[in-house]
Amino acid sequence: MIIESFDGTKISYKLKKKSNLFLVFIHGWANDWTTWKKEIEFFQRKGYSTLTLDLRGHGQSDKPEGKNRYQLEYFARDIKVIIKKEEIKYFILVGHSMGGIISLMYYKMFNKHEEIKGLILCDTTYRNILVHRTIKPILPFVRYILDFIISHETINKKYFSHLKDIDLNKYNNCSDYFVFYRGLYNAPLKSVFACLEAMLNFNLKNVLPTIKVPVLIIEGAQDKLLPKIDSLELYEEIKDAEIDFVPKGKHFVNIQNPKLVSKYIFNFLSKHGLTPRIKIIK
Numbered sequence: 104m105i106i107e108s109f110d111g112t113k114i115s116y117k118l119k120k121k122s123n124l125f126l127v128f129i130h131g132w133a134n135d136w137t138t139w140k141k142e143i144e145f146f147q148r149k150g151y152s153t154l155t156l157d158l159r160g161h162g163q164s165d166k167p168e169g170k171n172r173y174q175l176e177y178f179a180r181d182i183k184v185i186i187k188k189e190e191i192k193y194f195i196l197v198g199h200s201m202g203g204i205i206s207l208m209y210y211k212m213f214n215k216h217e218e219i220k221g222l223i224l225c226d227t228t229y230r231n232i233l234v235h236r237t238i239k240p241i242l243p244f245v246r247y248i249l250d251f252i253i254s255h256e257t258i259n260k261k262y263f264s265h266l267k268d269i270d271l272n273k274y275n276n277c278s279d280y281f282v283f284y285r286g287l288y289n290a291p292l293k294s295v296f297a298c299l300e301a302m303l304n305f306n307l308k309n310v311l312p313t314i315k316v317p318v319l320i321i322e323g324a325q326d327k328l329l330p331k332i333d334s335l336e337l338y339e340e341i342k343d344a345e346i347d348f349v350p351k352g353k354h355f356v357n358i359q360n361p362k363l364v365s366k367y368i369f370n371f372l373s374k375h376g377l378t379p380r381i382k383i384i385k
Contacts, residue, residue: 106188108159108181110172115163116156116185119147122379124193124220127182128155131200131226132298133290135162138199140272141361142368149369150379154194156185158205160294173297175305179209186217195221195377197368199357200329201302203227211310220377222314223368225321226354228333229340230306275358311340318344319371321364323352345371 108114117136126146128139136155143153157164158178167173182205186194196219198206203224210219228234290298318341322334331348338346347367349356357364372378 105163106185108184110167110177112159112167112172112181113165114156114159114181114185116154118152118154118189119143120152121147121150122152124377124379125152125154125191125195127186127191127194127196128153129182129196129198129202129205130155130158130161131198131202132302133161133295134199135290137272138355138358139197142197142357142365145361145365146369152191152379154185154189154191156182158202160298161290166291166294168293170297170300173294173301175205175208175301176212178205179212182209183213193218193220195219195223195372197223197225198227199225200227200354201298204229204302204305204307207307207310208305210314211307214313214315219316221317221319221372221375223319223321223371224334224337225357225364226323226326226329226334227337228329229308229311229337231304232302232329272358275361308340311337312342314341317371317375317377319368320344320346321356321367322346322348323354323356323360324348324350325352326354326356328354347371 104116104118105113106116126143128136128143130136130138135157139155143155147153159181160166160173185191194217196206196209198204204227206222206224206227207229210222213219320334320337320341322331324331334346338344349360349363349367352360352363
């Protein structure tokens with residue numbers, strides 16, 4: 104399905120209605136909805152309704168020009184448009200990597216107006232994604248290069264055009280870096296760089312103490328893209344948050360370890376009574 108968002112950007116999404124409780128799956132940077140494919144299938148079998156989308160700049164959704172159209176708030180507002188159009192009342196946000204960041208931004212913007220029942224944050228952070236990396240001292244230079252690439256129309260059209268769409272879920276036995284590389288087939292580099300800049304310029308620490316819903320943090324024990332310390336900081340800052348580690352799990356645990364990730368999520372939902380009333384919505 105396609106919906107026109109608040110600024111005219113067309114967003115592709117998939118919806119399966121089975122009950123009054125939805126799991127909203129949000130993919131990460133330079134990925135698409137297929138990174139959550141196995142988990143979506145699992146929870147549909149359990150009777151949950153599911154919603155997933157290709158974020159703007161990714162997959163089947165529009166790839167707008169201009170880095171200002173890739174702000175974290177814009178991604179959250181895209182999801183809001185779908186939630187409103189589909190009249191979804193009760194839902195849990197399930198975000199991986201950048202999708203987890205967007206989940207936190209969505210909670211910040213809309214939690215007072217909607218029935219957000221929980222947050223599941225997978226291999227993610229609440230601030231600058233490079234804060235714990237050795238590249239941090241050269242960030243000003245990185246930002247300059249990104250700004251030049253994003254704003255240079257000729258370079259974008261010649262070298263960084265969108266290539267084609269691909270099912271990322273089939274790379275479950277590949278390294279994190281290979282999965283990210285294949286993801287570039289789903290997102291033109293203009294979108295990739297614009298998203299990266301957005302993730303270098305945010306801090307949602309002030310949101311964490313305000314979270315009043317159950318929170319599960321899932322972390323790959325061997326994640327090298329977003330180190331374990333990022334998830335531990337989330338765990339320390341969010342009151343009553345729970346955390347599960349995927350043994351030997353890397354960054355893309357939702358692709359590489361879908362059975363265990365689904366188990367962690369299902370156990371968490373069951374513990375907090377977040378189970379669907381099995382009723383088909385026609």
